[in-house]
Amino acid sequence: MEPQREWFEKDYYKTLGVAEDASASDIAKAYRKLAKKLHPDANGGDSAVEERFKEVASAYDVLGDASKRKSYDEVRRLGPMAGAFGPGRAGPGGGFNVNFDQMGDLGDLFGNMFGRRRNTAAQRGADIETEVKLDFADAVSGTTIAVPVTGEARCRKCEGLGAEPPAKPRSCGACAGTGVNDENQGLFSFSRPCGACAGRGNVIDDPCRACRGRGVENRRREVKARIPAGVKDGQRIKLSGRGAAGHSIGAKPGDLYVRVHVKPHRTFGRDGKNLTLSVPVTFSEAALGAQIPVPTLDGSTVTIRIPPGTETGRRLRIPASPATGGADLIVEVEVVVPQNLSDEQRAALEALAAAGGEDPRAHLKT
Numbered sequence: 372m373e374p375q376r377e378w379f380e381k382d383y384y385k386t387l388g389v390a391e392d393a394s395a396s397d398i399a400k401a402y403r404k405l406a407k408k409l410h411p412d413a414n415g416g417d418s419a420v421e422e423r424f425k426e427v428a429s430a431y432d433v434l435g436d437a438s439k440r441k442s443y444d445e446v447r448r449l450g451p452m453a454g455a456f457g458p459g460r461a462g463p464g465g466g467f468n469v470n471f472d473q474m475g476d477l478g479d480l481f482g483n484m485f486g487r488r489r490n491t492a493a494q495r496g497a498d499i500e501t502e503v504k505l506d507f508a509d510a511v512s513g514t515t516i517a518v519p520v521t522g523e524a525r526c527r528k529c530e531g532l533g534a535e536p537p538a539k540p541r542s543c544g545a546c547a548g549t550g551v552n553d554e555n556q557g558l559f560s561f562s563r564p565c566g567a568c569a570g571r572g573n574v575i576d577d578p579c580r581a582c583r584g585r586g587v588e589n590r591r592r593e594v595k596a597r598i599p600a601g602v603k604d605g606q607r608i609k610l611s612g613r614g615a616a617g618h619s620i621g622a623k624p625g626d627l628y629v630r631v632h633v634k635p636h637r638t639f640g641r642d643g644k645n646l647t648l649s650v651p652v653t654f655s656e657a658a659l660g661a662q663i664p665v666p667t668l669d670g671s672t673v674t675i676r677i678p679p680g681t682e683t684g685r686r687l688r689i690p691a692s693p694a695t696g697g698a699d700l701i702v703e704v705e706v707v708v709p710q711n712l713s714d715e716q717r718a719a720l721e722a723l724a725a726a727g728g729e730d731p732r733a734h735l736k737t
């Protein structure tokens with residue numbers, strides 16, 4: 372197991388309730404006792420207890436293993452200085468570094484934790500969020516659209532290098548291209564951004580006239596975005612690396628987030644990936660059964676069979692096809708009660724009532 376950053380933050384001895392010089396068997400005993408008490412099976416899914424159980428387990432994972440415990444103790448001995456190691460604190464402005472190479476095994480340990488990358492002025496491009504409006508049918512079946520994006524893009528003249536073509540940037544001699552200069556202080560060193568190249572690691576003798584050496588320009592561009600079938604209104608689609616261009620050579624671009632707005636349809640609704648459609652039927656159609664034409668997404672019609680005795684709210688599925696935009700069409704039957712009866716209709720219904728039939732309220736009778 373690699374040493375974890377959380378070793379700095381967590382006191383595993385405290386978690387297990389043992390002294391720092393506790394013997395291996397004391398640690399095992401303390402762990403078994405806690406594990407028994409906190410085990411999820413014994414606590415009916417109490418999430419706070421479950422969290423504590425996990426902490427105890429990860430504490431024992433380290434302290435229960437002699438070599439891991441040794442590394443953990445070493446890390447904790449350096450604890451008070453640990454805060455200075457975080458890469459977040461030693462940003463491009465330079466800062467406090469560890470000479471990993473002079474630290475033997477422990478050096479490897481820190482090297483793995485924080486990475487050996489040097490500070491440079493390389494700056495990842497910004498993330499960009501943009502919005503698009505999508506037709507209902509495109510949202511159902513998926514589509515590819517051109518998303519207009521405005522922001523920092525790679526300079527087209529110098530291709531992001533920052534030098535006036537055909538010149539190219541050259542590696543900085545003062546810092547051997549690393550962007551930082553070190554001042555040795557024994558085990559540790561202080562690093563400063565290289566003054567000769569302002570931390571970039573390279574020097575541009577003749578800056579690009581289009582972008583003044585920045586390598587990026589503000590412009591409008593179009594990004595092709597694949598919109599998956601069944602996309603929901605308000606859903607955000609991430610396009611990795613398609614955001615703003617990074618500053619300076621080797622800097623990664625940001626990500627592009629496309630928020631999709633789906634225009635509602637006047638006839639169809641959606642339920643997850645399915646299309647939905649409410650279809651009114653008359654009482655006679657519901658009772659006797661019927662073949663009913665229903666519209667599909669592409670304007671054609673498909674005939675569905677309403678079985679005799681269909682009740683209101685019954686859902687019938689029409690399998691996906693090109694006509695339904697590749698989605699299943701769920702038809703919900705709605706039995707309509709006539710509002711204005713002609714004399715003839717009234718007579719027919721009265722005859723139906725007089726003929727008797729099943730009592731729909733039989734189950735309510737005592």
Ligand SMILES: [Zn+2]
Binds near residue numbers: 534582
């Ligand atoms: Zn340029």
Ligand SMILES: [Zn+2]
Binds near residue numbers: 550551565569570572
């Ligand atoms: Zn330099």
